[in-house]
Amino acid sequence: MSYSVESIEGYAIKRRDKPVEKKSRYEFTKVGIVGCGILGQEISRMVSAHGIEVIFIEISEEKIQAALNSLATELDAMIGRWGMTESEKRAILSRIKGTMNYEDLEGADIVIESVKSRSRESSVDLRKRIFREVEKYIDPDAIIATNSTTLVITEMSSELEYPERCVSLHFLSPADKIPVVEIARGLNTSDDTFEKVCQFARLFDKKVVQVIESPGIISTRLIAPLINEACEILLEGVGNLQDIDATMKMGFGFPLGPFELADKIGLDTIVRWLDNLYNEFGDLKYKASPLLKKMVRANHLGRETLKGFYLYDEEGKKVEQLEKD
Numbered sequence: 001m002s003y004s005v006e007s008i009e010g011y012a013i014k015r016r017d018k019p020v021e022k023k024s025r026y027e028f029t030k031v032g033i034v035g036c037g038i039l040g041q042e043i044s045r046m047v048s049a050h051g052i053e054v055i056f057i058e059i060s061e062e063k064i065q066a067a068l069n070s071l072a073t074e075l076d077a078m079i080g081r082w083g084m085t086e087s088e089k090r091a092i093l094s095r096i097k098g099t100m101n102y103e104d105l106e107g108a109d110i111v112i113e114s115v116k117s118r119s120r121e122s123s124v125d126l127r128k129r130i131f132r133e134v135e136k137y138i139d140p141d142a143i144i145a146t147n148s149t150t151l152v153i154t155e156m157s158s159e160l161e162y163p164e165r166c167v168s169l170h171f172l173s174p175a176d177k178i179p180v181v182e183i184a185r186g187l188n189t190s191d192d193t194f195e196k197v198c199q200f201a202r203l204f205d206k207k208v209v210q211v212i213e214s215p216g217i218i219s220t221r222l223i224a225p226l227i228n229e230a231c232e233i234l235l236e237g238v239g240n241l242q243d244i245d246a247t248m249k250m251g252f253g254f255p256l257g258p259f260e261l262a263d264k265i266g267l268d269t270i271v272r273w274l275d276n277l278y279n280e281f282g283d284l285k286y287k288a289s290p291l292l293k294k295m296v297r298a299n300h301l302g303r304e305t306l307k308g309f310y311l312y313d314e315e316g317k318k319v320e321q322l323e324k325d
Contacts, residue, residue: 026196027109028200029053030052030107030108031108031110031111031112032054032056032105032111032134033112034056034057034113034115034130034134035056035058035114036064037115037116038173038304039147040056041067041074042173042174043112043114043147043176044056044067045071045075046204047204048092048095049176050203051095053097055099055108056098057100057102058098058099064099064100072089075092076089102133102137105137107138107139108142109143110143110145110200111138112147113131114146116266124155127146127148128156131157131160132159135160143165143167143197144157144165144167145197146168147169147171148168149170149219149273150215150273152168152214152215153166153189153213154213163186163188164188164189165193166189167194167197168183168213169181169201170184170219172219179207180206180207181201181207181208182209182217183201183208183209183210183211184210185213186213215276216276216277216280224270224274224277225286227270228274228285228288230258230259230262231291234291241309244257244258245258245260259308259309260318262309263303263309263310264302264303265302266302266304267292267295267296267300268296270288271288274292295308295309
């Protein structure tokens, strides 16, 4: 008597007609970040906490070490709040590496540009140079994203060989806590890139807000004029600084008042946002307040310099109101 031999695969719930690829199209194993300031650090920490390797680019060894020290300090604070263990801290830091060399981005699935510059002109040129440098070392299907809101991705990616892989991916600060992210496709952004970057954002439990490419998109176009108007109210003497902040916090549920928020974002950043929006739209509501410009000239930038609308200690805690000249 003879018996035929049947493959067990025929009884599988789902047959596989071809071998499974080692890395699926929507798998993220390595993320690059260009610029590791406060927001870059928040993104790095969030990505690494989900088990993904992070490589960040900075312009000097001093800045690399400063970023790593700041990351460690913030993780220590999380341990102090019973939100993390020492072993979790070590694991997160072990997946984050800093470098000055763009070639170390090789193999990254997505690279997020998060640099800070002083003016629109220098910012556009700087980001174009960064994009070109990034493109030299990553695969053609890897994503290049910017966290900028007042500069459009179409302009920044216009000189690339593969502009279809570029997208605007805006994390609000703190990136690891704010549960929403704005994503805008440029003129050349492909459907595949857009779908892939949306899935990337959802890895971190973010609500994806799909926006039309426009300077400022939603968040910056709303918050920058609000801060600007708060400065005008202060200059007119309608209310004092603390009362204006209290009104927005207690009356409208803002976690930070407009002046506290301006200090957190950085007054130089607020002025740059307003300048970009004014240049784009020509609307006087985007004309930066003289008070903001005066404080930026004095290098009173907020938490970064420990002096803004308020004074701060070395740990970034508010200690008192700054006397207005």
